[in-house]
Amino acid sequence: MRKATRYLRRGAALAVLLAGAGLASATATAEPSTFDVTVLAAACANCHGTDGRSPGSIPSIAGRPESILNDQLKAFKSDTPPAGTTVMGRLAKGLSEPQLAALARHFSQISRSPSPEVKQP
Amino acid sequence: MSPSVKFSRRQWLAGVGKATAAGALLMMAPAYAKGAAGKVVVIGGGFGGATAAKYIKRRNPAIDVTLIEPARTYYTCPFTNLYFGGLRTFEQQGHGFDELRTLGVNVVHAFASGVDAAGRTVTLAGGETLAYDKLLLSPGIDFRWNALEGYDEAASERAPHAWKAGEQTRLLKKQLEAMSDGGVFLMAAPANPFRCPPGPYERISMVAHYLKHHKPKSKILVLDSKDAFSKQGLFQAGWNRYYGDLIEWVPLAKDGKVVRVDAATLSVETEFGQTHKADVLNVIPPQKAGAIAEVAGVTNESGWVPVKHQTFESELVPDIYVVGDATVAAPMPKSGFSANAQAKVAAAAIVNALAGKPPAEAAFANTCYSLIAPDYGISVAHTYLLKDGKLAEASGGVSPADANDTFRKLEAEYGESWYKAIAQDTWGTRA
Numbered sequence: 001m002r003k004a005t006r007y008l009r010r011g012a013a014l015a016v017l018l019a020g021a022g023l024a025s026a027t028a029t030a031e032p033s034t035f036d037v038t039v040l041a042a043a044c045a046n047c048h049g050t051d052g053r054s055p056g057s058i059p060s061i062a063g064r065p066e067s068i069l070n071d072q073l074k075a076f077k078s079d080t081p082p083a084g085t086t087v088m089g090r091l092a093k094g095l096s097e098p099q100l101a102a103l104a105r106h107f108s109q110i111s112r113s114p115s116p117e118v119k120q121p
Numbered sequence: 122m123s124p125s126v127k128f129s130r131r132q133w134l135a136g137v138g139k140a141t142a143a144g145a146l147l148m149m150a151p152a153y154a155k156g157a158a159g160k161v162v163v164i165g166g167g168f169g170g171a172t173a174a175k176y177i178k179r180r181n182p183a184i185d186v187t188l189i190e191p192a193r194t195y196y197t198c199p200f201t202n203l204y205f206g207g208l209r210t211f212e213q214q215g216h217g218f219d220e221l222r223t224l225g226v227n228v229v230h231a232f233a234s235g236v237d238a239a240g241r242t243v244t245l246a247g248g249e250t251l252a253y254d255k256l257l258l259s260p261g262i263d264f265r266w267n268a269l270e271g272y273d274e275a276a277s278e279r280a281p282h283a284w285k286a287g288e289q290t291r292l293l294k295k296q297l298e299a300m301s302d303g304g305v306f307l308m309a310a311p312a313n314p315f316r317c318p319p320g321p322y323e324r325i326s327m328v329a330h331y332l333k334h335h336k337p338k339s340k341i342l343v344l345d346s347k348d349a350f351s352k353q354g355l356f357q358a359g360w361n362r363y364y365g366d367l368i369e370w371v372p373l374a375k376d377g378k379v380v381r382v383d384a385a386t387l388s389v390e391t392e393f394g395q396t397h398k399a400d401v402l403n404v405i406p407p408q409k410a411g412a413i414a415e416v417a418g419v420t421n422e423s424g425w426v427p428v429k430h431q432t433f434e435s436e437l438v439p440d441i442y443v444v445g446d447a448t449v450a451a452p453m454p455k456s457g458f459s460a461n462a463q464a465k466v467a468a469a470a471i472v473n474a475l476a477g478k479p480p481a482e483a484a485f486a487n488t489c490y491s492l493i494a495p496d497y498g499i500s501v502a503h504t505y506l507l508k509d510g511k512l513a514e515a516s517g518g519v520s521p522a523d524a525n526d527t528f529r530k531l532e533a534e535y536g537e538s539w540y541k542a543i544a545q546d547t548w549g550t551r552a
Contacts, residue, residue: 032479033431033479033480033481033482033483034478034479034480034481034482035481035482036469036481036482038180038469039465039466039469039481039482039483039484040482040484042176042462042465042466042469043462043465043484043485043486043504044486045465045542045546046458046461046462046486046488046539046542046543046546047488047535047538047539047542047543048542049541049542049545049546050545050546050549054538054542055538055541055542055545056537056538056539056540056541056542057534057535057537057538058535058538058539058542084527084528084531086500086520086528086531086532086535087488087500087502087532087535090502090503090504090516090517090518091486091488091502091503091504091516091517092504092516093504093515093516093517094503094504094505094506094514094515094516094517095484095504095515095516099484
């Protein structure tokens with residue numbers, strides 16, 4: 001329970017931070033916007049499969065521990081990505097650490113296999 | 122714009138700015154005559170349209186979503202090059218719409234012939250009319266017949282473009298297989314912008330793979346209307362390694378621009394008057410947004426569709442969203458991956474708009490894998506975010522020039538895995 005509250009607090013703080021960044025960069029041509037991790041995460045599904053469940057040799061990311069996903073994403077973003085990295089270094093570099101952390105949390109919370117009760121947008 | 126709102130969005134926002142945030146959201150929630158959650162019509166069942174229909178339903182199953190697509194099975198352009206290389210069957214390119222139906226999408230196999238933007242209705246070729254609150258177009262491309270002299274639809278029956286997957290793809294494959302050893306496969310490659318920037322060069326690689334193993338005395342001549350192309354250094358290094366002088370690429374600066382096609386004799390003429398004769402002639406002609414975009418009034422003088430990059434709503438017509446190859450979305454390339462990524466941003470924006478909420482921050486990715494030989498893949502990958510309301514590269518680039526064979530093999534495998542993933546993500550089918 002305490003753990004859940006902590007996540008919620010961190011999540012809320014992150015949302016405020018990201019929404020703030022979004023509003024700061026908005027101009028007259030852009031409508032005001034809010035941060036929604038499911039929109040950011042949707043771009044991952046093109047290669048990792050819907051909800052991060054890969055049907056091929058690209059690794060599945062659904063249901064993996066948040067800390068492992070976050071460390072991996074940060075390693076991809078760093079100037080020295082792990083040996084054997086192909087596209088992820090190029091893709092992760094453009095996202096901020098809070099964005100990567102939000103993705104890590106999002107995919108960690110999705111079950112590894114589809115279940116009819118839990119629907120992720 | 123909904124009938125109850127008679128003034129512009131800017132005036133509206135200025136007005137609600139004084140209210141509390143919660144109040145503003147309640148006030149902005151429009152009323153829909155047809156049902157509580159709203160009605161969305163999607164035209165086009167490719168990477169953009171099928172993805173949009175699926176993700177709208179996933180985000181809010183209460184929204185009434187109709188997808189209009191003439192074909193019962195949609196054949197993708199990506200990976201048709203592997204079919205030319207003999208590494209895949211044509212049938213593997215096909216995807217049905219069963220998963221979308223399972224999600225509750227009303228899939229209608231018909232041709233959409235008209236859009237009444239003021240009345241917010243779509244007309245089908247059979248005469249039926251469908252009302253919408255939000256319309257999403259994923260029209261793909263159409264060809265500018267005769268923009269290249271002598272190249273019209275009839276000419277494409279002898280000199281296929283094979284740049285929309287279907288009978289044209291099968292025709293070009295049949296011609297390639299019928300060509301005698303020692304023949305010339307000639308490709309006329311287009312100027313920018315066009316569908317799938319690395320596509321012509323992957324096609325050249327896969328045709329070369331086929332010829333090397335089956336008709337090694339043959340030759341490939343690429344006459345190009347530009348001086349540079351996507352992943353050029355990587356392609357040319359791979360061509361040198363695997364195919365040597367089987368491939369000759371002629372850029373614009375060396376009289377590569379084809380200005381006239383004679384389909385009857387399978388010959389082409391270049392800007393400075395050289396004539397080249399082919400045994401198989403593949404002409405990739407100049408392109409524009411798919412016809413329904415023009416019908417809907419969302420194209421500009423370029424023939425493509427300007428959109429607001431945050432939502433992919435048309436800049437010209439409210440309540441019409443357009444995704445994929447038809448749009449002006451540079452620096453994103455015209456690719457199936459881009460269409461899928463844009464469709465998810467548009468789907469989220471539509472769901473939010475129907476609930477009276479502002480759009481979410483937009484984020485996009487694109488990765489294009491190209492296969493040069495069966496175990497030799499290369500890629501270009503970018504993340505795109507908005508900068509001052511416009512799409513901009515946040516990071517990305519091409520595979521390293523000095524990568525080892527293990528890396529190239531991994532990218533070949535990841536390319537195959539990517540196709541499975543995006544097919545599943547778009548249509549719910551397995552490749």
